[in-house]
Amino acid sequence: MTPPTPPPGPRIRLTGTPMGRMVRIAEFGDEIDPLQREQLHAYGLSGSHPVRVLQQQPMTVVLSEHVELALEHAVARHVWVEPA
Amino acid sequence: MSSLAATAPLTHTLALVGHPNVGKSVLFHRLTGTYVNVSNYPGTTVEVARAVPRHDRSASLLDTPGVLALPARSDDERATMRALLNEDMRTLIQVGDAKNMRRTLNLTALLAELGVPMVMALNMTDEAKARGVSVDVAALGEVLGVPVVPTVATGGEGIARLTEAFAQAAVPAPLLRYDASLEQEIEHIAALLAEHAPHPRLAARGLAILLIGRDPEVDAWLAAQSGGAPVREAVAQLTAAVGRDTAPARLARERNAGAETLARTVTRHADAGDRSLALLAGRVAVHRLWGWPMVLGVLYAVYLFVGYFGADVLVGLLEEDFFGEVLNPAVTALVEQSVPIPWLSDLLVGEYGLWTMGMTYALALILPIVTTFFLAFGILEDSGYFARLSVIANRMFAAIGLNGRAVLPMVLGLGCVTMATLTTRILHTRRERLITTYLMALAIPCSAQLGVVLGLLGGISFGATVIWTAAIVCVLLFTGWLASKVISGKRIPLVTELPPMRMPVLGNVLKKTGGRLKWYLVEVIPLFLLGTLIMFVLDRVGALPWIISAGEPLVTGWLGLPAEASAAFVMGFLRRDFGATGLFVLQDQLDMVQAVVGMVTLTLFVPCVASLMMIIKEQGLRIAATMLAMIVPTAFLVGGVLNFVLRLFF
Structure with a gap:
C-alpha cells in the first residue's frame, strides 16, 4: 500500500526566504518562461532536493548540492518554496 | 587544432x-x-576543437562546448549536438562534476540513450572531497555499465587510468524508463526513424527522445534526410501541445528524477565545514555591499600592474632606455651605412620607418603593456571572479536590455575584441548578441589599446584616467540603452552558475599568457608594419600633409587636438591601438583635456580589421556595415562634446 501524500505545507516565494534557510522547491510559477524552466531543471532545481539560500541581494543566490546558482529576482520571485 | 565545420568529414572520433x-x-x-x-567560468569553449590524442594517433579527439542540458537550446549546445550527429563517433567521454552527481547523471541519462560506447571521467574529485562528497565509483560503473574513472584534470590525476579505460568503453545501460505514455511515443518515433532515416552511429531511441524534446539540430539533421518527412510529421503531432506539461518538460522531469535517485545511491555527503579563503572571497565578490568595493579594488590593482608597472616602468625601460638609447641608434647607424638609397634607408629607419616606427611601437611600447595585461587577465580568469562579476553588474546591464551574462564577452573584449565577439555565442538570444557585439565594437578597448590609454593618461594624472573611464562607461550605457529601445525583443533575466573561486595555477596563467602573446605578435606585427608602410607612402607622395590639413577642422577645430593628431586617426583605421600609440608619442604636445579627448575618440573609433571580419562572420555583412557607419560619427561626436564640456572646467 502506498503511503498517503502529505498535505502541502506553506509555500513562500524564494525571494522571501531568509538567508541561511534550507528549502525545497515546491513549484515554478507560470510566469517563468518554459525555456528558463528547463534551464532551472537542468541546473538541478527540482522539487525533491533541498537548497540553501545564501543571499538575496543584489540577486538571489542558492546553494544546490555544492553548486552556487544566482537567480535574478524576476525569476526567483516566481519560484515557490516550502520548508525542507 | 582546428575548428569543426557544421558538416565535418567522418573520421574515427572520440569526444569530451x-x-x-x-x-x-x-x-x-x-x-x-x-x-x-x-x-574558470562557463562558456570558455564556444566552438568544437579537434586534435589527435596521444594514445591513438589514428583517431581525433573533440573538445565540445559545455552543455547545460540536452536537447540543445543555446548556440554552444547546438555546436555539441552537431558534432554528435556529424562525426563518426566511436567513444563519448562524459566529463562529470564529482561534487554534483545529480546534474552529471541527468546528462548521462540522455547520453546513455545514444547507443555510443562511453567512459565517464569523474572530474574535480579534489573539490568534491573538500566539500565532504564521496562517490562510490565502482557502484556507479556497475549501474551504468561503463568505466568510471575519478580524475583531477588540473593536477593530472587519473589521466593514465582514463586513457586505459578507453579500450573498455561500452554502450551504457539506460538510466531510466520513462512513463508508459512517453515510452510509447519514444518507441513510435524510434521505429519510424529506424525505418525511414536511420543514423549511422546514433541509436534511434536517443534521437527520438531528442526530437520529442524539440532539439533543433536533430530536427535539422532529420530534415536533410531523404526519408525524414514522415518522422518529422509524427514528431510535430506529438509536440503540438503547449502549456507547462509538454512532452519535453515531462522528459526533462523524469530524467531529473532518475538522476536524483541514482545520485542518492552512489553519493555520500559528510559535513566538511568548508570555510576556505576561496569560499569567503566568493561570497564577498557577490555581496551587496562589499561586491562593489571589491570590483574597484580589482580594477585599481589591474591599473597599478598594467598602467603603472607595464606602461610606465617597463615601457620606460624598454622604449626610452633600450630602444631609444641603445638599439635604435645602432640599427639606424647600421642601415645608414649599409643602405645607400636614401628613400630605402628612410623606409627602414626614418620618421615612418618599418623599424623605428612599426617594430618599435609593437615591441617597445605595446608588448610590455599587453604582457602585463594578459598576466593580470589570466589570473582573474582562473580565479573564477569574472562569473561573479556578472551578479554584481547585472542591474547595470538590465538598464541596457542585457543581463549580467554579457559581462563575460565584454570583459574578454578587454583582452581581444575579436575573440570576445565569438564568445557572444554564450548569450541566449540574437538580440543580446547584437547589442553586446555593437557595444564591444564601439566602446570596449582591447588590451593593447587599454594599455596605451593607461600609459598616456596615467602619466598625466589619475583623474585623467577616471574621466576617460567615466566617458566610456557613459557612452556604453547610453548607447546600450538606446540600442535596447531600438532592437526589438525581450530581455532574458539572469540565471547563472557561480563556479567556485580557485587559486590560479601559475603554469596555466603563464601558458595562456604565452599563447596570447604569440597570437599578438603574429597578428599585430604585420599590421603595424603595413600601417607604417601606408604612412610612409602617404608621407612620400605628399598625401599625409594634405590629410592633416583636410582633417584640421575636425581634429583641431572640433576635437581641439594638435594638427599632427590627424596622423593618429589615419593609423587608427588599421588598428585602434596603432592609432592610440600614434597619440602616445605625441604626449609632450598634449595637455590633459587633449589627451583625454584624443583617447576617448580613438577608443570609440573603428574596430580593427580582425574584429570587423569576426563581426561579419557572426552577424553578417549588412549589420557589420551598419555598425561601422554608426561608430565613426559617434566617436567624433562624443570626442567633440567632451572637448567642449571639459574646456568649461579645465
Missing part, C-alpha cells in the same frame, strides 16, 4: 562531453598535448 566548467578543456590538453583556452 559535459556540463560547462567541468574541466573538459583541461582534459583535452592532458590527452592531446594541444592547448585550448582554459578558464
